[in-house]
Amino acid sequence: MGRWEPNASARLRAAALELYVERGFEQTTVAEIAQRAGLTARTFFRYFADKREVLFDGSATFQQHLVSALDSAPDSASPMQAVSAALDAAAAMLGERREFSRQRQSVIAANAELRERELIKMASVSTALADALRRRGVADADARLAAEAGVGVLRVAFERWVTHSGDRELSQVMRESLAQLKALTADR
Amino acid sequence: MGRWEPNASARLRAAALELYVERGFEQTTVAEIAQRAGLTARTFFRYFADKREVLFDGSATFQQHLVSALDSAPDSASPMQAVSAALDAAAAMLGERREFSRQRQSVIAANAELRERELIKMASVSTALADALRRRGVADADARLAAEAGVGVLRVAFERWVTHSGDRELSQVMRESLAQLKALTADR
DNA sequence: ATCCGTGATGTCACTTGATGACATCAGCGT
DNA sequence: ACGCTGATGTCATCAAGTGACATCACGGAT
Numbered sequence: 001m002g003r004w005e006p007n008a009s010a011r012l013r014a015a016a017l018e019l020y021v022e023r024g025f026e027q028t029t030v031a032e033i034a035q036r037a038g039l040t041a042r043t044f045f046r047y048f049a050d051k052r053e054v055l056f057d058g059s060a061t062f063q064q065h066l067v068s069a070l071d072s073a074p075d076s077a078s079p080m081q082a083v084s085a086a087l088d089a090a091a092a093m094l095g096e097r098r099e100f101s102r103q104r105q106s107v108i109a110a111n112a113e114l115r116e117r118e119l120i121k122m123a124s125v126s127t128a129l130a131d132a133l134r135r136r137g138v139a140d141a142d143a144r145l146a147a148e149a150g151v152g153v154l155r156v157a158f159e160r161w162v163t164h165s166g167d168r169e170l171s172q173v174m175r176e177s178l179a180q181l182k183a184l185t186a187d188r
Numbered sequence: 189m190g191r192w193e194p195n196a197s198a199r200l201r202a203a204a205l206e207l208y209v210e211r212g213f214e215q216t217t218v219a220e221i222a223q224r225a226g227l228t229a230r231t232f233f234r235y236f237a238d239k240r241e242v243l244f245d246g247s248a249t250f251q252q253h254l255v256s257a258l259d260s261a262p263d264s265a266s267p268m269q270a271v272s273a274a275l276d277a278a279a280a281m282l283g284e285r286r287e288f289s290r291q292r293q294s295v296i297a298a299n300a301e302l303r304e305r306e307l308i309k310m311a312s313v314s315t316a317l318a319d320a321l322r323r324r325g326v327a328d329a330d331a332r333l334a335a336e337a338g339v340g341v342l343r344v345a346f347e348r349w350v351t352h353s354g355d356r357e358l359s360q361v362m363r364e365s366l367a368q369l370k371a372l373t374a375d376r
Numbered sequence: 377a378t379c380c381g382t383g384a385t386g387t388c389a390c391t392t393g394a395t396g397a398c399a400t401c402a403g404c405g406t
Numbered sequence: 407a408c409g410c411t412g413a414t415g416t417c418a419t420c421a422a423g424t425g426a427c428a429t430c431a432c433g434g435a436t
Binding site for chain 1: 421422423424430431432
Binding site: 078079080081112115116119120141142144145146148152153155159160177180181184185186 | 266267268269300303304305307308311329330332333334336337339340341343344347348365368369370372373374375
């Protein structure tokens with residue numbers, strides 16, 4: 001055994017989520033999180049840049065998966081078709097943990113600072129998708145617009161799926177939403 | 189004359205922007221801003237909720253103008269046509285102060301916290317536009333999607349306009365970008 | 377077997393952002 | 407002349423975040 005309990009980062013993440021759910025984000029101090037994880041506040045900040053980041057650990061991985069899905073789309077795919085492939089990947093990743101998604105989302109929705117952080121992560125996804133589109137030869141403005149539109153669809157579909165009491169698959173809601181966007185922009 | 193110099197809020201805004209430009213957002217303390225404005229840090233926080241907010245003073249007004257423009261669109265207008273009216277209003281407001289826009293944008297772009305704040309303001313605009321669409325009878329999902337798409341276009345167009353060395357009108361870039369989005373989503 | 381470097385953590389001190397409680401006082405209406 | 411009000415100051419305090427340095431089990435090198 002090591003000198004310390006293993007998985008410090010995972011313990012911190014678990015403790016933080018628990019406390020944020022129990023008493024809310026603002027009412028939780030970093031010292032409390034660290035204490036519940038058997039560590040000190042200083043150590044918390046060695047693992048996470050700030051108090052919010054502990055909730056957004058998987059977002060880099062999430063983004064990478066979307067980008068690889070987009071990269072894997074055939075060369076013949078149009079920009080929006082390539083983006084659609086990324087959205088399928090997003091649905092596959094998020095769609096299987098509905099309860100976790102709901103819980104995490106409710107914590108984030110309840111706090112403006114956390115919503116800000118969520119938005120910047122999504123903006124990062126948008127930028128990454130636009131980069132990926134550019135790599136496959138799409139013009140800059142088209143790449144940005146397609147990426148923005150894709151993230152917009154992702155946002156709306158995810159929220160509908162999480163909010164909705166029924167149990168339709170996320171992937172289905174996502175495809176529907178994309179179709180709706182197409183219909184909306186197709187009017188004169 | 190009053191006991192104090194007038195326009196405390198305006199002095200704080202001016203001092204903050206100056207300092208953020210001179211030495212960057214993080215390198216500027218609230219105490220310094222207040223001092224330059226001839227006030228104390230405590231007073232700064234009576235006018236602005238936090239250190240970032242001082243840069244986003246006009247955003248509520250901005251949002252209101254977009255909403256009224258959308259509200260003023262004829263009943264016969266499609267959702268995207270109504271959104272387009274809001275974009276025209278945005279172009280009219282931002283388009284006449286290119287240098288100010290550039291300066292403010294460069295400060296915001298240079299700092300992650302400020303970008304976060306900008307994003308949540310845009311998210312608020314999106315929500316407000318969606319609400320306005322719903323008020324005119326557009327279905328919820330359509331309203332959200334159209335608003336998201338509109339804000340996406342606004343974002344891309346604004347950034348192109350601010351970055352671009354030429355001097356095309358913002359309204360023109362905006363219309364172009366919207367047309368591009370339509371073309372992108374129209375492909376199979 | 378001993379020594380040493382390393383990495384994960386702790387400890388301490390400090391700056392800054394942010395907020396609550398209370399004091400001050402010019403100007404205004406009565 | 408009086409008291410109220412609103413804008414500001416003063417003071418105390420908490421929590422976020424960071425830099426500097428100490429600690430010490432472990433694992434490899436000698």
